[in-house]
Amino acid sequence: xxxxxxxxxxxxxxxxxxxxxxxxxxxxxxxxxxxxxxxxxxxxxxxxxxxxxxxxxxxxxxxxxxxxxxxxxxxxxxxxxxxxxxxxxxxxxxxxxxxxxxxxxxxxxxxxxxxxxxxxxxxxxxxxxxxxxxxxxxxxxxxxxxx
Ligand code: DQA
Numbered sequence: 001x002x003x004x005x006x007x008x009x010x011x012x013x014x015x016x017x018x019x020x021x022x023x024x025x026x027x028x029x030x031x032x033x034x035x036x037x038x039x040x041x042x043x044x045x046x047x048x049x050x051x052x053x054x055x056x057x058x059x060x061x062x063x064x065x066x067x068x069x070x071x072x073x074x075x076x077x078x079x080x081x082x083x084x085x086x087x088x089x090x091x092x093x094x095x096x097x098x099x100x101x102x103x104x105x106x107x108x109x110x111x112x113x114x115x116x117x118x119x120x121x122x123x124x125x126x127x128x129x130x131x132x133x134x135x136x137x138x139x140x141x142x143x144x145x146x147x
Contacts, residue, residue: 001068001142005034005131006059007049008075014128021101023127030128037132041139053077053084060087069094069138071131078103078113085114094141096134099124 007027010017015026025033031047038045046067050056056077063070070093077084078099088095095118102125103110116122121137123130 002044002046002066003038003069003071003135003138004059004063004067005031005045005047006056006070006072006074007047008056008073008077009051009053011073011075012049012051023100025128030131033128034131034135037135041135043135043139045135053081057083057087060084060091063093064091067091067093068142069096071096071098071134071138072115073098073100073131074115078115079109081114085118088115088118094138095119096121096123096137098130098134100127100130101125 012027014022014030015024027049034047035045048059056074060070070088070091072088072095074081074084074097078097097113097115097119104124113122120141121134123133126133
């Protein structure tokens, strides 16, 4: 089964962006580790990052027929995007929302998520390990794709 691992805006700057909050690993480092975990679990992944809301919406729409599950860190769009919420509702895939930082311990504008109401699982504050935990959960909760 294939899992889409989707990352939103500014996550391409991991490693140099606020390392005290997001750590020193780059997104490429995270991708390599997530791929190793996926291999161990017998999952295939498509890893994708975009700074553009519409591109993320289009990937989520593809997930309806092409992915057995979704791991998504919508980054700042978490707090703003009805479009991503609606796309996830349409995709009807088991979905894990991941935040590297504990958004609830940060500024109030990070406390609300448009994604959490449609996510099956929400992980925040586990660092980049959250992506691996998300795969672990999905491995036990996959459904067949729509065709
Ligand atoms: C984030 C938290 C968001 O509030 C922020 O806009 C991000 C990253 C996280 O992974 O902790 O870009 O989603």
